Amino acid sequence: MNKFRSLFISLISVVLLIAVAGCSGGSSESASKSGGDGEGKKVEIRFAWWGDTKRHEIYNSIVDRFEEKHPNIKVKREFGGWPEYWEKMATQIAGGNAPDVVSMHQFYVSDYARRNSLLNLDELVKSGDINQDQFDEATVDSGKVDGKIYMIAKGITMSGWAYNPALFDKLGVSYPDPNWTWEDFGKKVEELKAKGIWGTQDFSGGQLQPNFRYFARQNGQDLFTEDGKLGFEKETLIKWWSMWDDLRKKEAIPDGATSTEYESAPLEQNMFVTGKTAMHQIPANQLHLYQEQFKEGELELVPYPNVKDGENGEYIEGAYLSITQKSKHPKEAAMFIDFFVNAKESLELFKVEQGSPGSAEMAEFVKPLLSVPQQKAVDFIQEVVPDARPAAYAPLGVNEVEQAFKDNASAIIFGQHSVDEAADKFMKTAEGILK
């Protein structure tokens, strides 16, 4: 038995040694190594993103142009689809082998930033290595966690509601008014149902943002407070879920099973594209992808419905670039990011690949290069951005809170819980996680 224990202990110590070595390497060396970059020494950085082939092609070309301009910097590229991207990155960071520049997203930034995996970019921005002079304040703020800059926006977007005017004309239903309220929204959904089409798909659950977040913010609250507590009251949640429950009971939106069936469907197969629903919440930058799926009619976007006498729900979403904490070449990584978001050579390729460029100047610059639906999306974003207010980033544990939100929403959808029960359960779970 003793032998086993000593074997076990020695084993564990080997593991720990490796783990510790894997986790600690780098940070101390980073300063010394990046010092001598200007003197023509060849430096290699790695850049990772998610996307499909078209995006890979675009980003590859942007990187090529950067390398041309900075022959002493070689940029290795790593890319994959959305789910694998995050799994690979988590593994790489845990393994002490993360890329220098990574693509970041609001869903995950608080997880990575709050666990000290991302570099605080304040210094690099202050020193001008990354120039954000042309960025709107709201855009800059959207890259901050706890007041520190962790992300630089490559593209920003706003969520809105898309509809196909051609379909509305055919049904004889008036278009949604850009200044509509949630009551108007409900009436519109019912009116559409009366004409034989579901008004919209069930957006009561799923991710916490953007839909419920808009509603909470319009009610003067938010998902989370600055100090990482739950930012909304149970009443708000009950109002939200009741509204959807009502529509569901009136069969103005699809039943639970049908909603679930389409939940994980790809864009090309979702309810809106396949003509089962008439209105759909989308991020504005995807308007042209949706447009491609419609043979007739030019899709239009309207802002979110309001809460009567409520506040603006708008906040900036987007796709971002970050530098990982253990990057050995933060200076070169910063140069790359700066090139990516500010250089014309880069933006003329990027256009609005992941949203309207963060830099207002560049947003104007790319406009003439865009297709009609892309321009429409940029116009929409620029129109709504002034309404945007800062939105606190999630505390640790947000993923579990979101899971509870999803679970309880589907419990209502499938009639397992009443709205009140579900809201009760959610509040308890969420407060337990964020205590």
Added chain:
Amino acid sequence: MKQININVAAENKTRKVRIKPARILLHAVIISLGLLMLYPLIWMVLSSFKENTEIFQGGSFWPKSFTLENYIQGWTGLSGITFGKFFLNSLFVVGVAIIGNVLSCSMAAYAFARLDFTFKKILFAIMLVTLMLPFHVTVIPQYIMFNKLEWINTYLPLTLPKFLATEGFFIFLIVQFMRSIPRELEEAAEMDGCGPIKMYWFLIMPLSLPALITTMIFTFIWTWNDFFTQLLYLSDMEKFTVAVGLRMFVDAMGESSWGALFAMSTLSLIPLFIIFIFFQKYLIEGITTGGVKG
């Protein structure tokens, strides 16, 4: 043995004549089940000839107009690296993996099935236990290890473990087959002064051919399709494999090139098919020769 084979063939012939209606029914059952099995393949192949927008809309099973656009677009790959390169890379990885698995797993299996040694039962149990831990929790320590060895972005994490018999599945498989081989053959060989190493190579290996072929087929298919390890350890596009390449077409957060995905998926099934047909020929012939030797 040859005599018997001829007898069987002759017997088959007479049987065929005797119960023909039953045979036809049998074929009918097998074919209709087969169609059920093939439906997705047919659907995918047909979709690969459709325009991108037609795949999900229009609803017709048959493409309105056959287009090769998806194949051209897919094969082009990215930044000058074509799918052909990915195919070569995959074939290389798979080839090495097959050699590794067949050698190392059959060696270990021979020891477990035929040799006596201390700790045999415990080691066998340990071998099985290594199969029982979900890989999601070992992926990070493993990554750290390979990173320390500076094997990231090489084929080593994908191939070298195969030479160390890390896939217990195949050890166990071959063990079960070896245990079905009659002992008398070995006893006879032993009398002739045949040592365990010769016995392994000249007697047991040929007799285990069905198991070895099965190992080859599975190694081929599983390695060919295993995208996550390959994605995790390969970063340079020049090193990409087919499984990783296929993932480039899909973006869960936006647009996907379904047509190109289906086109390249179709192509990627071809080697699997060829290997399968090729090996299953040997699967059958292998037994006969084995029998003759015995």
Added chain:
Amino acid sequence: MINPWGVDTSIMKSVLRKNAVAYLFLSPWLIGLLALSVIPMGASLYFSFTEYDMFSSPQWIGLENYSGMIEDPKYLKSIEVTLTYVLFSVPLQLSFALGVSVLLNRGLRGLKIYRATYYVPSLFGGSVAVALLWRQLFGGEGLVNKFLASIGIEGANWISSPDTAIYTLIILAVWQFGSPMLIFLAGLKGIPNELYEAANIDGAGKLKQFFSITLPMLTPIILFNLIMQIIGAFQAFTPAYIVSGGEGGPLDSTLFYTLYLYQKAFAHFQMGYASAMAWALLIMIAIVTAVIFASSKKWVFYQE
């Protein structure tokens, strides 16, 4: 020559030699075990006693992860889902595979094509195409319902009703029965023809031959397939991951054990908890496997 312990050294020598030869054959596997398996497994065992978010160093918390599991309703649900899946998919898949392989093992014309055809679904593995396809088949407007409608039955939304979703995944498992089928086929090939010849001479019918020759001769392979399919089914991940979009919905009805484990590890960043789950699963599988092995002495026949 007698040594102080009273053991004949020639016996000892032969034992040593036997061991040396055996360990020579085992050496690649042993090296692999020590170098590639033991460390990651040991690490995950250690993590299971810690709070570990993958990015910060693990904090020792003793058995907290394990005790937390018992109180976690989703965890218990995932066990229920997984057991259902194991109990249905393994026997169905194996009997299907065995039946088809026996069918295909007769001297049929076109055998090769049939065999390849039946293997096709297994070639797909966890491709995205399968997810699209399953929706086409079992969705509200899927082919299954179209078929049912043609004979006057109104079908449900199979893939996304909490009561039926898991069964569509069981069908998926049965549909991908190619691997055990292939192994059975290889096993059937290993049964000496002489046995059937003898039985024919004795006038034994086909059914009798199946039960008195085929089945007993195949038991080592059945044991193998049984154990491997059980291990595989306990760890099933891909089907739910691709068909339910990684969520395990609706209402957690397809929340497989490893899917939940994966969520905990890579979505909730609780690698410690996930590791504890993994080791709990290992113990469960080990017990089941041990029971089967113990019982196998009664029903598995080896040629020795």
